[in-house]
Amino acid sequence: TRFIFNYAKGYLYFGKDDYLKRTRHGLDYIRNTHRNPKTGSYAWAIYDGKIVDDTNHCYGLAFVMLAYACALRIGIEEAR
DSSP states (O other), X not given: OXXXXXXXXXXXXXXXXXXXXXXXXXXXXXXXXXXXXXXXXXXXXXXXXXXXXXXXXXXXHHHHHHHHHHHHHTTOGGGO
C-alpha cells in the first residue's frame, strides 16, 4: 500500500504515465491477492502468493484506505 501511495504521489507531481501504471498494478495486487471478496477484508500477510495471516488489523486497513484514496485522487475511478 505504501508503494501505491508513493507512485500515486509521483504521478501527481511528475505526471509520468509509468507511475500511473504502477499505481494501478499495486491496486490490482491488493484487490486480487490481499482482499477477501466474501468479507471485504484484507489479509495481513502473504507469502509465496498465499495468505499466511488473514488477520484484519486496523493499522493495515488504514494503509489500504490511504492507497485507495491516493489512487482516486489521481483519477483511478475503480479505486472508488
